[in-house]
Amino acid sequence: MVRIALDPTPWHHSHSLLEFPDVAARLGFEHLQLTPHADFAPFFRHPKADDDLVRALRKRAADAGVTIPALLPVQRISSPDERLRVAAVRNLTRVIELAVELGVPVINTEFSGRPELPEESEDAFYRSFEQLLPLIEREGVRLNIDPHPDDFVEDGLDAWRVIRGLNSPSVGFVYVASHTFHMGDRARTLIPELGNRLGTVYAADTFDHRRSHGLRYISNPPGNTARVHQHLNIGDGDVDWTELFGALRSSGFLEREDALIVSNVFAEDEDADASARHQLSRLRELVGGHS
Template sequence: MVTLAYDPTPLHHDHALLDIPDAVARLGYEHLQLTPHADFAPFFRRPKADDALAAAFAKRAADAGVGITSLLPVQRISWPTEPERQTAVKNFTRVIELASGLGVPVINTEFSGRPEEPEASEAAFYRSMEELLPVLHREGIRLNIDPHPDDFVEDGLEAWRVIRGLNDPLVGFVYVGSHTFHYGDRAATLIPELGDRLGAVYAADSFDHRHSHGLRYITNPPGNAVRVHQHLEIGDGDVDWKELFGSLRASGFLDREDAIIVSNVFAEDERAEESARSQLETLRALVAG
């Protein structure tokens, strides 16, 4: 049965790292995905947790009855210039070591390249993976990747092609609900193609930026190269959750023991507790069908 986890990003601004598992448990969740926290593995920088802090976090999670499904680091592993890419690989290697020490079997991440340099970013991604895959295999950790808006690849099918090109079953796909429209709004056709290489689904809603002839959002000056999306509660945006969960059910994802669904709402920090509980109730209903 699929595991439901909480993304504690809304808690980061007012909870110390070691207090997060207790807070997650109070919200009703039995699992969490550890996202970039200043004391663990911040965005784009060297992880700040030593082995002792990681062990303390693991103990606090166990004491709270909260499992750690996965880590979410974001490093510039597809950056088109070498100094940044090499630093990212070193940082990511340390994240893998931390995951191994925590006994966490999954890392979910992003490509983290640049859309204005797609070929150089793709080449950088493959160079980085040549270095990281042996470490992942040695530690027995699965890697899943989300083609995030403003990355060198945003379309879901094209991202799957990039991942498939690695020719390594250890690397899979993260389907983020709030990125649906940047993916090409293709859940019904993409999810069957991913099969068991779909490793995780993030549950948050978003408006379709393509509506109103591209004027759903207006930025000035016109023509800005921006990508806009939200991480709203399910039902507050335009994502077709019936279609998405129908595709997940038909593909067998919801019946897999290794499948992860992460609630990751970031737009409701002022009511984070209410939002987290509502999300959990909604996800349980969607899974149950």
């Protein structure tokens, strides 16, 4: 059966890294996905965790009765800037080592290229994986990738094609519900095509920026390339959760023991505890088949 994990980002400002397992347990979650944190693996920087911190984190998770099924690092592995790409490969290599030391089988990440340089970014992506893929496969780690808004590939089907081009079952897809409308709003057709290569689903709501003939959000100057999305509580946006979970159910994702759903609301920090409890309740209903 699919597992439901908490993204602890809303508590980064108020709790230490070692407190996150206790936060998850207190809110009713059995699982926790570690997100970029200054003491562990910050955005775009070399990881800062050492063996002592890894041991302490493993103990705190065990004491809380919480597992850590996935890490979320973000590194510029598709950067057209070769210096940044080389640094990202080094940094992600260390993240893979940390995952193995923690006993974490999954790494969820992003492409992290540039949309104005799609060919150069795709080339950088494949060059990075020439180095990373042998390590990923040797260590038995599963790495899943999210086509994030403002990346060199944003459409879900195009992103799947890029991933498929690696020709490795060790690399899969992250379906982020709050990126639905940037990915082409194609859950019903994309999820069946992904099959078992869909490794993780992130659950947060968002508004459809395409509505009102593209004027639902107005940012200046006109014609700028800003991408807009939210990470709202389920039910507060435009995502069709019945369609999404219908596709997940019919594809068999919800029955897989290795499947993971991560609650990742970022818009309710002022009431993060209540938001997390709401998310867990709604996700359990959706997994159970109740719309």
